[in-house]
Amino acid sequence: MSVFDNKSSESPSSCGLAGMSHNTLPLLNEVSHALKRLVRTGESTIIDLRAIPFGPGDEARLINLLGKGEVQATLDTLGKTTVTETRFAGVWLVDHYNSEDERIAFQIEIIDIPELLRAQTEDMYESLDLLGEVVEVEKQKLNGGSPAIQ
């Protein structure tokens, strides 16, 4: 066993791909530094996993090491997107698929909540108008009259 494998085998979720894990450790370090930055300065980080030269098994190993946390969300827009909190709070896996179920982006976000989960300001304004309309319609229904009369 190499030095690195000894280290990682301490973690509960090591998948034991001996000698093939060269890009997992640096990436874990990067995540750890980014989390430190987030805690200290509030600066968030996004790591594009498609820009990382993974060796065979590296990606599976990384996902395994990051584990699963409490939050899991699925978005259905232009295909599926899953947002998973890892067992490290503030570290998220965001996995984008297109309508043919092919992965189009895969990122680690180090942030309190991924941007994609937030309601968009323009959408909220639009919702405000929409909600107003709904309230109006419901009011009319309650009064028993049709909105066209008033």
Added chain:
Amino acid sequence: MQREINSGAVYVYEAPVRIWHWANALSITLLAITGYLVANPLPSLSGEASDHFLMGYIRFVHFAAAYIFAVGFLGRIYWAMVGNEHSRQLFKLPVHRLTFWRELLHEVRWYAFLEKEPKKYVGHNPLAHLFMVVIITVGGFCMLLTGFSLYAEQTGLGSWQDSLFGWLIPLVGQSQDVRLWHHWGMWVIVVFVMLHVYVAIREDIVSRQSIISTMISGWRTFKDDRP
């Protein structure tokens, strides 16, 4: 360059030139050995991969020695401007002078044991002069150009190595051609070093002047008073 020298010693190689000579000797030796090993790596070491960093060290020595060679080269050019008359010999070749060619032929014949007596020179003899300029000045410059353009491949686009030397690879055609030239240059310099050491020892013994000690003390002494 032949002069009427009757006796006494002449101060030829100033201290910076001597330091440069020996630093160059060391860096060229290291460069040739490590360069060869970069091109033809040693058999894989046994044991865990994480215990070793062999190619990394070999490359580090190559690059460190290359920087010493490069800085030395620049320093030597500077010294040619501010040093004595002999310090400029490496940067000019009196090809327009007939005497140079005549004495060159004489020196070739002397090296081949076809002349009975060599001429005396304060600086380099014409043959040594020609080889120094072609191999060390021009050759060294070519090795620096090709070497740094290959080095720019790893320092990446936009690095100073790339902006200064990166143009060479597209000019030559592709990177493998540049590797070939760099490799050939190494063998040319290795052959030169062998000749250089042989001739330096030989001339120290059979010529009429000091050779090896001159590159240590800087003083040229002569064994006789004849012209």
Added chain:
Amino acid sequence: MAEKNTLGESLRRHGVSRRGFLKFCTATASLMALPPTMVPAIAEALEKAKRPSVIWLSFQECTGCTESLTRSHSPSVESLIFDHISLDYHHTLQAAAGEAAEAAREAAMHENKGKYILVVDGSIPLGDPGYSTIAGISNLEMLKETAKDAAAIVAVGTCAAFGGLPQANPNPTGAVSVSDIIKDKPIINVSGCPPIPTVITGVLAHFLTFGSIPDLDQYNRPKVFYGQSIHDRCYRRPFYDKGKFAETFDDEGAKAGWCLYKLGCKGPMTYNACATAKWNQGTSWPVESGHGCLGCSEPRFWDAGGFYNALSVPISDNSQTVAFAAAAGLALGAAAAGLNYKNKDEATKAHGTVTIDDLEKSS
């Protein structure tokens, strides 16, 4: 034909939400190999982007580049054609044939004068125009004609970018690259044999998003994809530094996934995105599958010696030169020795004998 409304409008009309748009921008940034911090800028640019008209010309090529493009998964070639660009001429993919096809090309050129992107795959023969023609028009003529009013030219594949296979020694057709002919247009070289599908679409996406050509390296290749060598991005690079090499394709080193340098990997001199973008929807890439890099995105890679010779092995056969030099050295040495011998003979002949009496006399 290119739509006049912007991509943002078009997407919203198709019921794409702002979250969806954000996702689309994230995928686009990832596709263009731009950092995720660029997403807001991309969103802003994409909102205003217009679908460009694309004319694709295929010259002396093997259709491998088109095969590669059709395997692009993000965006897929369908979404690329329907959502991102307006592919107005591509004689392998288009439905129209013969005169109708050529009419489509001319119409696209006319309507989008100065604004369309010209994509070229394949090299152009200069030896005889008859070597390669489309609808009776020689490649050279068609390239010049179509390039005249193009906004930019994308040379897809090593053939179009550098001459590629047709130009390999002895180059029977006199093949040249696009940049050998067109000098007055911005040319983006997307080299590779074939190029990575997402790199082709990524370059088109960049033009679509920003309306400009990306930063290029010294061979006019986009730096985001060709900025680093295979060797520097290779997951096997640590083995190189540690001096661990596979010596044959079936030894322990090969099984353990060690460096393939000695087996002829051209990774150190090859610039491409294979190590990160990978192939077949991110499944694998040559080095990961155990074979060295051929250097297919570099100029003249076909003539760069054997694919299974280490980088340091000379391209040409030097044994003849070395033998000749050795013979010449030997001849010179023999001549010098001969001359010496003559000198020695003369010296011996001229040598007078001295007796003890003589010496006593003179003293």
